[in-house]
Amino acid sequence: xxxxxxxxxxxxxxxxxxxxxxxxxxxxxxxxxxxxxxVWVGPAAAAPAADDRVDLxxxxxxxxxxxxxxHLVFAGDRSAEFEARMSGVPYDGGGxxxxxxxxxxxxxxxxRSRLRAVVxxxxxxxxxxVEVKSGYGLSVAEEARALRIAREVTGETTFLGAHVVPPxxxxxVEEYVALVTGPMLAACAPFARWVDVFCEPxxxxxxxxxxxxxxxxxxxxAGLGLRVHGNQLGPGPGVRLAVxxxxxxxxxxxxxxxxxxxxxAAGATxxxxxxxxxxxxxxxxxxxxxxxxxxxxxxLATDCNPGTCFSSSMPLCVALAVREMRMTPAEAVWAATAxxxxxxxxxxxxxxxxxxxxxxxxxxxxxYRHLAYRPGVPLVRSLPPGDRSSAxxxxxxxxxx
Amino acid sequence: xxxxxxxxxxxxxxxxxxxxxxxxxxxxxxxxxxxxxxVWVGPAAAAPAADDRVDLxxxxxxxxxxxxxxHLVFAGDRSAEFEARMSGVPYDGGGxxxxxxxxxxxxxxxxRSRLRAVVxxxxxxxxxxVEVKSGYGLSVAEEARALRIAREVTGETTFLGAHVVPPxxxxxVEEYVALVTGPMLAACAPFARWVDVFCEPxxxxxxxxxxxxxxxxxxxxAGLGLRVHGNQLGPGPGVRLAVxxxxxxxxxxxxxxxxxxxxxAAGATxxxxxxxxxxxxxxxxxxxxxxxxxxxxxxLATDCNPGTCFSSSMPLCVALAVREMRMTPAEAVWAATAxxxxxxxxxxxxxxxxxxxxxxxxxxxxxYRHLAYRPGVPLVRSLPPGDRSSAxxxxxxxxxx
Numbered sequence: 029x030x031x032x033x034x035x036x037x038x039x040x041x042x043x044x045x046x047x048x049x050x051x052x053x054x055x056x057x058x059x060x061x062x063x064x065x066x067v068w069v070g071p072a073a074a075a076p077a078a079d080d081r082v083d084l085x086x087x088x089x090x091x092x093x094x095x096x097x098x099h100l101v102f103a104g105d106r107s108a109e110f111e112a113r114m115s116g117v118p119y120d121g122g123g124x125x126x127x128x129x130x131x132x133x134x135x136x137x138x139x140r141s142r143l144r145a146v147v148x149x150x151x152x153x154x155x156x157x158v159e160v161k162s163g164y165g166l167s168v169a170e171e172a173r174a175l176r177i178a179r180e181v182t183g184e185t186t187f188l189g190a191h192v193v194p195p196x197x198x199x200x201v202e203e204y205v206a207l208v209t210g211p212m213l214a215a216c217a218p219f220a221r222w223v224d225v226f227c228e229p230x231x232x233x234x235x236x237x238x239x240x241x242x243x244x245x246x247x248x249x250a251g252l253g254l255r256v257h258g259n260q261l262g263p264g265p266g267v268r269l270a271v272x273x274x275x276x277x278x279x280x281x282x283x284x285x286x287x288x289x290x291x292x293a294a295g296a297t298x299x300x301x302x303x304x305x306x307x308x309x310x311x312x313x314x315x316x317x318x319x320x321x322x323x324x325x326x327x328l329a330t331d332c333n334p335g336t337c338f339s340s341s342m343p344l345c346v347a348l349a350v351r352e353m354r355m356t357p358a359e360a361v362w363a364a365t366a367x368x369x370x371x372x373x374x375x376x377x378x379x380x381x382x383x384x385x386x387x388x389x390x391x392x393x394x395x396y397r398h399l400a401y402r403p404g405v406p407l408v409r410s411l412p413p414g415d416r417s418s419a420x421x422x423x424x425x426x427x428x429x
Numbered sequence: 430x431x432x433x434x435x436x437x438x439x440x441x442x443x444x445x446x447x448x449x450x451x452x453x454x455x456x457x458x459x460x461x462x463x464x465x466x467x468v469w470v471g472p473a474a475a476a477p478a479a480d481d482r483v484d485l486x487x488x489x490x491x492x493x494x495x496x497x498x499x500h501l502v503f504a505g506d507r508s509a510e511f512e513a514r515m516s517g518v519p520y521d522g523g524g525x526x527x528x529x530x531x532x533x534x535x536x537x538x539x540x541r542s543r544l545r546a547v548v549x550x551x552x553x554x555x556x557x558x559v560e561v562k563s564g565y566g567l568s569v570a571e572e573a574r575a576l577r578i579a580r581e582v583t584g585e586t587t588f589l590g591a592h593v594v595p596p597x598x599x600x601x602v603e604e605y606v607a608l609v610t611g612p613m614l615a616a617c618a619p620f621a622r623w624v625d626v627f628c629e630p631x632x633x634x635x636x637x638x639x640x641x642x643x644x645x646x647x648x649x650x651a652g653l654g655l656r657v658h659g660n661q662l663g664p665g666p667g668v669r670l671a672v673x674x675x676x677x678x679x680x681x682x683x684x685x686x687x688x689x690x691x692x693x694a695a696g697a698t699x700x701x702x703x704x705x706x707x708x709x710x711x712x713x714x715x716x717x718x719x720x721x722x723x724x725x726x727x728x729l730a731t732d733c734n735p736g737t738c739f740s741s742s743m744p745l746c747v748a749l750a751v752r753e754m755r756m757t758p759a760e761a762v763w764a765a766t767a768x769x770x771x772x773x774x775x776x777x778x779x780x781x782x783x784x785x786x787x788x789x790x791x792x793x794x795x796x797y798r799h800l801a802y803r804p805g806v807p808l809v810r811s812l813p814p815g816d817r818s819s820a821x822x823x824x825x826x827x828x829x830x
Contacts, residue, residue: 105795106802107796107798107799107802108798110798110801110802111757111758111798111801111802114751114752114755114757114758114801115755115757149806149807152807153805153806153807304804304805307752307804308752308802308804310752338799338802338803338806339803339804339805339806340803340805340806341804341805341806343805344804344805347708347805350515351515351708351709351711354515354516356512356515356516357512357515394506395508397508397509397511397512398508398739400511400512400515401507401508401511401512401709401739402739402740402741403705403708403709403740403742403745404554404705404740404741404742404744404745404746404748404805405550405554405739405740405741405742406550406553406554406807
C-alpha cells in the first residue's frame, strides 16, 4: 500500500541532485512511500495519487538517524562511576571491566530486554539504523552470545572482542589477542558484519598498533568489514592504521596529528565523532572543523554505552556538534544521517531519494536547524499524534531485526 | 479517590526529615495521593490502603521540575539568528526586538497555541510548575495581552515590560521607564504575580541600575513580588539591587564580584542559573560552585525563549549543571525542583511530603542520577505506558491554569 506524505515544510534528502547543498533540501515537497521504500520525491503539486495520505502540517522531515557506533549488549549500572568522574576522577577505560563482570553474570533475557529498551529509546528519538558492538563478554562464548542477541535487532553487528584485555588475561595481551583472532573470531564471525578494536596505547586496558593490526587483519580474512576505535585518549596509530587497511570508519579521533588528518583526507575511511563521550567524560572535543576543512567525511554517532556516554540521543549529538565542535547545523545533520550511512557502507539509508528505505524522521519543528536550536527537546514526532508506543515518531520504521 | 504509588525504586522528597541529604531520599518507599496532594509518604511495608494502586517497578520518583524562568508568549522564529551566532556572531540582547515585532503582529490564538505547545513539551519532560514572563509586547496593550494569555496556563506570571527598550523609544529610556512604571504596570498588575527587569548596563538594549530600581520599586508598590535578570552579559548592579530590595530571585549571575556573592550569601534572594542560555549562546557558564560553596540558594531554570535558549528541557539543565557547572547530580536535581520552588516562594511544590501537591515525575531509570548520566534521553515516563498524549509522564499533574 502506498502512502503520500504531504505538508512537508522542509525535506532533507541528502541528495544534492534533488535540492541545494549537501542536504539536498526540497521545500514544499511531497514523498510517496511503498513497501518500506521511497518511490517518489518531488514538489507537492506534482505528486502522484496514492492509497493513503499523511499531512505533516509544515513539519520538517529528514532521513532517520544512522547511529553507527554503540555498545548496547550489557548489564549493570555505572552511574556511580559517572558521578565520581564528574567530581574529578579521570577516565582511562578501566571501568569497562565492571560492565564485563555484570554482563557475564546476566542471562540472555536480561541482556535482550536491556538492549531492546535502549533501541526503543533510539527509535523514539529518530534513529532508524543502529550498529551494535559486542565487547562486554570477552570470552568465546560470551562474545558470540552478545552478537547473537544484537543480531536480533540489527544487521549492523560488530565483533569487538578486542575492547579491553579481560582481567583473567592481565599481563598476557599476546595470548588474549591469539584468542580473539582465533577461536573467538571463528565463533563470532557468523553473527557479525564488522570487526573493531580499541586501539589506544595510552590506555593500560586497550591495544597497541601491532595488536590492533593483528585483530583487523584476522577479521578481514574472516570476511568482516573493519572499524577502529582510535585516538580517543591520546595520540596513536589507530587512525592511520584504519586508513591503511581500508576500514569503513575510525571512531573518536580526538587526538590527531597532521599526518592523521592527511591520511583521512586522502583515504576512504570515515571519521566518526562521538561528542556525547566528551560531554559525559568532561574531555576535550575532537576538532571537527579541522577534519571538515580538510575534506574528510565526518559522521556523528552516540557511542551509547554504560560507561562513557549512556546517551541514546542522536539529537543531542547534533546539538553538541554545533555548540562544541563548531559544525554548522547542516553539517551536523548530514553527519548524523548520510555520514553514519557512509560509515556503515550503506546506500539505502541516510538519504531520502527514490529507492532508499522509507526511514523518515518527522520533527515537530519547521527545520532541521531546530535540532540544534532546541537542544534537549524531544522534537521527533509521533505519527499519528500521541501514538508514541508504536512507531515512535518514525514512519515506515525498518530498523533491522 | 486515593492512589497508592508503590514500587518506587528511589524517592526524592527534598525533605531532610524524610531521608538522608538535602534530597531526603527514601528507598523502598510508597506514597499515597488524594485530591491532587500527597497524603502519605513512607516505607512501602507500612503503606495504608487506597482506592487505586500504581506499581512503578523500581523507577525513581522526584518532585516535578519547577521551571522558574521562561519567556513563552511570543511569535516568530530566530533559528537563523541562532545559526549565525553559532558561526560567531555575538549576542548582545538586540535580537529580542525581532521577536517583539513578530509577537505584536500575531493574534491571540497564535500566541496561545504556541504557548500551549511549549507547555506541553515541558510537561512531557517532567515540568509541573512554570513561571512565564511577558516582555515581547513592550506596549501597554501588548504586555497586558501577553500576561492575560500566560495566566491561562500558570499563576506564576511575571510582568517584564522592562525587557528591552522598544525601537520606538530608542534614545528615550527615561520616557519608556515612565511608561513601564505608570500605565503599563497599572494595566499588567492584575494579571501578574511578579515584576522583573533586565538590569544589564553592558547591553545597549537593557536597563541600568537606576532604571531597574525604579521598575522594581513601582512593581512592589503595586503589590508584585520582585525578580531580576542580572549580571548576564557583564558585571553590574543587578545582583546587589535584587538582594537589597528582597527580590525572590536574581537570574543569570554569570559575572559576579565578591561583593555580589557576599550579598547573596547574606540575603534571602535565590540565584537562578540558566545554563541552557550559555549552551545556546556559547558563553561562559556561571560559577555555580562559588555560589554553592558560599551557601547561596541556587535554582536551575530553562529561560526557554526564542532567542538565547529555545529549550524547554529541565533534564538538559540538570545535565549541563553537572557537566559544565560542576554541580553534583544531587545539587542539580535539588536546584531544579526545590530551588525553583524557593525562587518562586512556593512551599507546595518542589518537594514530596504530606500536604505538597502531588506533582510527581517518574523516571524510566532507577535513580535521579540518571538525569545527568543519560543526557538528552527522554527519561520522564508516561503513565500508563505509551500514553504520552495525556499526563505525559506526570502523575497528578496540576500545572496551574
